[in-house]
Amino acid sequence: MSWERSNGQSSVQRNCDCGLEATRRQMLLGACSGVLLITLGGAEGAIGAAMPHAEGGVLSFYRDEPWLDGTGRAVPWHPPHGCRAAREQGALSDEMLRRIDCYI
């Protein structure tokens, strides 16, 4: 497809030898879509941009080291249930805690 300008005004003329036929509206829509996809980094990026995400980086933890996800699109990593050591035992009474381990 080529673009031709005549008399200072932009105009579009179909000059395609690919064998496809398209209306002017369709050609404009296709061109705009292509520019948008390129801007967003392809189809995957477009989908990601359409998903809700935080502004800026996401602070997460991996193997107890802090990790900043700069894309802003990652889901924070939460350790498996019970991995944070004594979290469950905090709710226990003094008696129940002593029953588990007298020598803690």
Next chain:
Amino acid sequence: MVDFSSDPARRGFFSPQRYDAEILECEVQGSLPADLVGTFVRLGGEWYYPPSKPDDAMLHTDGYVSTFRFKDGRVSYKGKFVRTPRFRANLKAGRQLFGYYRNRFTDDPSVQGIDGTVSNTTPLVHGGKLFTLKEDSLPQQIDPETLDTIGAWDFDGKYKSQTFTAHPKIDPFTGEMIAYGYEATGPASKDVFVYAMDKAGRVMRETRFEVPYVSVMHDIALTEKHILFPFGGYVTSMERLREGKIHWGWDGSKESYIGIMPRDGDGKDIRWFKGPERCMMHTFNAQTIGSKVVLYAPFYDSNFFPFFPNVDGSPWDPSKAKGYVRRYTFDLNSKKDSWEEEILFPLPIGDLGRIDPRYLTQEIRYAFTGFSDPTRPFDEARAGNLRGRVTNSYARFDLHANKIDRYFPGDTHSLQECCLIPRSADAPEGDGYLIGVASNYAEMRSELIIADAQRLEEGDIARVILPFRAGPQVHGIWVTPDELAPFPKAGGIDA
């Protein structure tokens, strides 16, 4: 199928680890002292299968013995479940077959006649052998190299009691071991058998006596001339056991007793002293000075264990389970059967107290134990909110200067029992290393801390880092290379 999911309390750091483990050479932070040569042997317990009684005592967990071996500035780790007859029976069945703590009436019928001990309280080295101990049965002999279980040891048939204490005492000057068994002729029996073994482990003497009432006689104290037998509060009976209850209840109306017997005497010579309600579990040390006997002990005001319920049905009261460094004085020339008790430091402590082992039976200046220091921070966000209920410090009590020095491992840690290692055979009292396993709740791992016992306030010299939880410990001992031969080969270090 092994399923702990119905026990929400045993999660996170407190979920049973259930594996044998070996690290040929451990990661170390800091620098291990070059003169630290020997083995730290630990004993505790984990539930290999869930308990058949949800309110059973944690003292009924399957014994787990582990070692940290130090040589040439390096350290290895090995840990293994004690393969007691009970452990093997449960493993064969794939489930828990045993009932309440020390109540055989509550076991599955298929294990009648099988030794039900878990052997999970204290390691012992004597006469060139390594043992795991629990006061309800005979010692289990352990191969020091592999930590495999060899089997029950009855001292070549000369030890007649059905039970063997978790706290025999070894005289550091003669090598003689004083051991005893209470409930010696069976559950709820009043009989106590006392033995003296020479340093080769041969039985030299036996004597027997009956207690005023059957109770927990968990520990004794030894002087050059006397043996002290403290107990009080816990009660049991065949009636209680036949009713299917856990072995011990607590009766706060019962008097406490401390029996004093000459080391070269027999059961007829024992003299009983009485006092108010006390929970007498462990001792620091004792000394005979003329006609006086002095005992240092971290006794509690009242019942320490909530799983041994009050016999009157009242709820367990944690505010009464406070331990202090106490001194008891007995006048053997007096006709009175009471003692003088002093609380030497007003700081509540844990009762896993230790001294410099070379000073057993002698005058001591220092006592070491763990305690909960409320002035120290705990990082709840990283470690979980235990609300200050952890042992977060070690203390060195200076009995002469009336002073306390403290060690703090960090704001995400708690501490297990400490152990004092003399720097050398002729180092002054308390000069050496204080070691103990710390639980790191933020990193979900255990660390063995090594601190200078004279400089606790400066923090630790080194930490041995394990990439996993080492499991609960009750007691641990330090073993020098000349105490046990052949000394365990760690494989990696000795390759």
